[in-house]
Amino acid sequence: MAKTRWFCFAIALLVIARFCNCEEAVLSQKEQDRVSRLPGQDFDVDFAHYSGFVTTNEKLGRALFYWFFEAAEDAASKPLVLWLNGGPGCSSVGFGEAEEIGPFHIKSDGKTLYLNQYSWNQVANILFLDAPVGVGYSYSNTSSDLLTNGDQRTAKDSLKFLLKWVELYPEYKGREFYIAGESYAGHYIPQLSQAIVEHNQASGENTINLMGYMVGNGLMDDFHDSLGLYQYIWTLGFISDQTYSLLKLKCGLEPFVHTSEVCLKALDIMDMEIGDIDQYSVFTPACVANASQAKMLLKKRRVGGRVSEQYDPCTMKHSKVYFNLPEVQEALHVPPGLAPSKWDVCSDDVSRNWKDSPSSVLNIYHELIAAGLRIWVFSGDADAVVPVTSTRYSIDALKLHPVSPYGPWYIDGQVGGWTQEYDGLNFVTVRGAGHEVPLHRPKEALALFQAFITGTSLSTPENSISSEKSELINDS
Amino acid sequence: MAKTRWFCFAIALLVIARFCNCEEAVLSQKEQDRVSRLPGQDFDVDFAHYSGFVTTNEKLGRALFYWFFEAAEDAASKPLVLWLNGGPGCSSVGFGEAEEIGPFHIKSDGKTLYLNQYSWNQVANILFLDAPVGVGYSYSNTSSDLLTNGDQRTAKDSLKFLLKWVELYPEYKGREFYIAGESYAGHYIPQLSQAIVEHNQASGENTINLMGYMVGNGLMDDFHDSLGLYQYIWTLGFISDQTYSLLKLKCGLEPFVHTSEVCLKALDIMDMEIGDIDQYSVFTPACVANASQAKMLLKKRRVGGRVSEQYDPCTMKHSKVYFNLPEVQEALHVPPGLAPSKWDVCSDDVSRNWKDSPSSVLNIYHELIAAGLRIWVFSGDADAVVPVTSTRYSIDALKLHPVSPYGPWYIDGQVGGWTQEYDGLNFVTVRGAGHEVPLHRPKEALALFQAFITGTSLSTPENSISSEKSELINDS
Structure with a gap:
């Protein structure tokens, strides 16, 4: 009864x-x-996680895939962080979750999982989004949509996603909100942040309570990014003097997307001289099994996010196996009819048909610095895709006022990297890390994230640098 | 009976x-x-080795210490190679033998030895020389000699050493002879080579049958070395924009030895900004126990040769323990009366009182290239003491004619580094290696040495680079 x-x-x-x-x-x-135990997960976790789709355009049937992880402890008091990978065309689930900052990493069999002890959900609630449509499991019922993606629509759809997502998870309405990511997300992150700030101003609402963002090895400004790249690879001896000159001459003012034929030829020569290294992590062994795929990625200017002595250079392959397993798709609530015929970490169709990509996002930085956002820019210094030099040139171009001495930051008694605080922006390097900083230097990356979220300086203990330097400058 | x-x-x-x-x-x-079993040697070796003193100035009582290793196999058919470390003031025994290319390496207890599987005596007969007097066990009965060392006397005494040494080992008279070394040996090696060539021309003899030399991360030209250093550390984000400018302004034209006060101040700021990293191997953990000693070395412009993920950053300390053991000194034929009160890897007295050091040895390169010597210049690209950039600038200043395309060389399917052959000189980088290349990348270093000795190209398989490049240059 x-x-x-x-x-x-x-x-x-x-x-x-x-x-x-x-x-x-x-x-x-x-x-x-809500996701229950995943295939290949032979351990328990203390947090809930959820995955599925949010429709961003009802008429055309565009839907974005997300995977959301509550913080491991005391989720209700912790901020919400959106993580974005780049490409354009690469999956935040395939990279960010499975290789970098997510809790579930994939073993080399492509089938079993292990718990990432440096998962960022120890600090915050982490939301991974695959955007735009055509990336990861994200889809559109209007197939032409996959060939007409660009920066503007990505920002618009991502904003729509967020607004609808907080309807599903109303406990995050008004919660402290941050965006973090890397590579081509150097475009996505300020663009989406700008869209949120404008939406909040227009609506008078603060549902998406954006406090700041953090970009790693991100594209910021085509001219400065190129200049820094050619200087970085020449300085380290990866290319000849001649090719260095050639690149400056033929590619100096090229856009990142829709590069000219003559610049692409110079880039081919550059790639030939560099040889089969992992350009995303220049001092570690390359994944030999990845060679052909790596070459393909390089053809399209090598931005996406593959990526040291403690890392498996073939990681990308493991994601490709795992996220194609039907039982994994079922567990992640991807119905068979919606699953892509072949899930990939990066979509060539998306990147090849990218429509709009401004040559610089520095103007947005100016706007968002003025809006008072907390903005951190970090860089793994062993990356030859968007190298630390590029990031330095771009930040220099912002003409910000330094408010601390430049210096090293420490972790476990070792230099984790270098940092410079400006009025409105913090710059941090991570020593020895490649393009995907949290993959190569997981402990350092978690410390960096913790500092960003709490707004704590990663500043140098040598506070005397500044005064000694000005004395010497005045001496001259 | x-x-x-x-x-x-x-x-x-x-x-x-x-x-x-x-x-x-x-x-x-x-x-x-002849050295029999060494203290802490619990393994057998198949080769003979010898150590002792050769008097280079009878009157003043100057005597140089050597340690000689016959090739592991078929010594009679193999060339003789002299290995020199830098400083000025650092020991070829303490670095070259015990950390880099020698067969006997020291465990972290400072007491027991292990056999270096990448020892260069697999390829050649290797002679380690501690020069000048005051370095390692090398001594002078005239104590003022220790405070009046310089490039010229080092070359003269080293030549005298060689001429007397082959009298002791007559089977090496006329044997193919090469010199190799690193760091400040970038001065010693061309200078001694020049002295040998001149001696052979004057005497009409070929007792020291010098065929060529190889210099790693070597000082070549003060101006270009400095320029390259500042660019390298700025490009990698180790110093601020301001300090980069300051260094170019205050240290741009400074001599390596006897640096001005104002430049030393700028170098102090540079060191403060860089922080406690191992500047001899910038991407690997520093030896925390070495911190104070490392700082002291840095004060004198940091050339000497300390030096990765597979290496013990405290190696230098082990040598210091081992070579101070009385039983080790006895086994190496250093009588108690001649042993220094405290053996050290580098002598501060020697380096601080260095008399002459030309600002450039590029003129000697021109002379020795014309003399037909085989000259190879290599560089570990993770060194911030004499970085790869410095070496590139110096080689560019030689204005040599390239005879091969610039490109990667491979070992075990991975890029070992990059190489460029010029008419008269080969340039080779070793990827990921610090200042002491054979310490960090022992397998790559042995392959490099083998190629040098046999005169074999480490050339790229991509022979098409050259033609594609000229096509593109002509296109423009």
Whole structure:
């Protein structure tokens, strides 16, 4: 008798959830997206996580895939952080979650998982988004959409995603919110931040309570990025004097997307001289099995985010196996009809058909610095894709006022990298890390993230540098 | 009865050896220098080795210490190679033998040895020389000699050493002879080579049959070395823009030895900004125990040769323990009366009182290229003491004609570094290696040495680079 009553109650709840717009139904959608034990997961975790789709364009049927991890402890008091990878066309799930900052990393069999002890959900609630459509599991019912992506639509759709996502997870409305990511997300992150700031100003709302963002080895400004790249690879001896000159001559003022034929030829020569190294991590062994794929990625100016002595250079391959497993797709709530015929870490179709990409986002930096956002820019210094030199040139171009001496920051008694605080922006390097900083230097990356979230300086203990330097400058 | 006769014979031999100039006596001196099992050596080796002193100035009592290793196999058919470390003031025994290319390396207890599987005596007979006096066990009976060392006397004494050494080891008279080394040996090696070439021309002899030399991360030209250093550390983000400008302004034209106060101040700021990293290997952990000593070395412009993920950054400390053991000194034929009160890897007295050091040795390169020597210049690209950039600038200043395309060289399917062959000189980088290339990348270093000795190209398989490049240059 008690059983029957319980059954009726459950049915009633399901009916409500299906047809009603009330809060219970919303909760139910979230509950539907809850992920239980994953294939290959032979350990328990203390946090809940959710994955599924959010429709960003009803008419055309565009839907973005997300995977959300509550903080490991005390989620309710912790901020919400959106993580974005680059490309354009690369998956935040494939890179950010599975190789970098997420809790579930994939073993070399491509089938079993292990718990990343440096997962960023120790510090915050982390949301991974695959954007735009055509990336990862994100799809559109209008197939032409996959060939017409660009920066502007990505920002718009991502904003729409966020606004709808907080409807599903209303406990995050007004929560401290940050965006972090790397590489081509150097475009996505300021653009989406700008869209949020404008939306908040227009609506007078603060549902998406954006406090700041953090970009790693990110594209910022085509001219300065190129200049820094050619200088970095020449300085380290990866290319000849002649090719260095050639690159400055033929590619000096080229856009990142839609590069000219003559510059592409110079880039081919550059790649030939560099040889089969992992350009995303120049001092560590390359994944020999990846060679052909790596070359393909390089053809399109090598931005995406593959990536040291403690890292498996073939990591990307493991994601490719895992996220193609039907049982994994089922566990992540990707219905067979919606799953891509072949999931890939980066989509060539998306990157090859990219429509709009401004040559610089520095103007947005100026705007968002003025808006008072906390902005950190970090760089793994062993990356030859968007090297530390490029980032320095771009930051120099912002003409910010330094408010601390330049110097090293320490972790476990060793120099983790260098840092410079400016009025409105913090610059941090991570020593020995490649393009995907959290993959190569997971401990340092977690310390960096913790400092960013808490707004704590990673400053040098040598506070005397500044005064000694000005004395010497005045001496001259 | 037989015993008594044997004893008389032995005594007679010793008397002959002591008072007679005949070949038997010479052989006996060599036999006296033969090293049997060393303290802490719990393994057998297949080669003979010898150590002792050669007097280079009878009147003043200057004597240089050497340690000589026959090739592991077929020594009679293999060339003789002299290895020199830098400083000025650092020991080829403490660095070259015990940390880099020698067979006996020291474990972290400072007492036991292990066999270096990448020892260069697999390829050649290797002679380590501690020069000038005051370095390692090398001494002078005239104590003022230790405070009046310089480039010129080092070259002269080293030549004298070689001429007397081949008298002790006559089987090496006329043998193919090469010199190799690193750091400040970037001065010693061309200078000694020049002295040998001039001696051979003057005497009409070829006793020291010099065929070529190889210099790693070597000082070549003060101006270009400085320029390259500041660019390298700025490009990698180790110093601020301001300090970069300051260094170019205050230290741009400074001599390596006897640097001005104002430049030393700028270098102090540079060191403060760089922080406690191992500047000899910038991407690997520093030896925390070495911190104070490292700082002291840095004060004197940081050239010497300390030096990765597979290396013990405290190696230098182990040498310091081992070579101070009385039983080690006895085994190496250093009589208690001649042993320094405290053996050190680098002598501060020697470096601080260095007399002459030309600002450039590029003129000697021109001379020795014209003399037809085989000259190779290599560079570990993770060194911030004499970085790869410095070496590139110096080689560019030689204005040599390239005879091969610039490109990567491979080892075990991975890029070992990059190489460029010029008419008269080969340039080779070693990827990821610090200042002491054979310490960090022992396998790559042995392959490099093998190629140098056999005169084999480490050239790129991409022979098409050259033609594609000229096409593109012509296109423009």
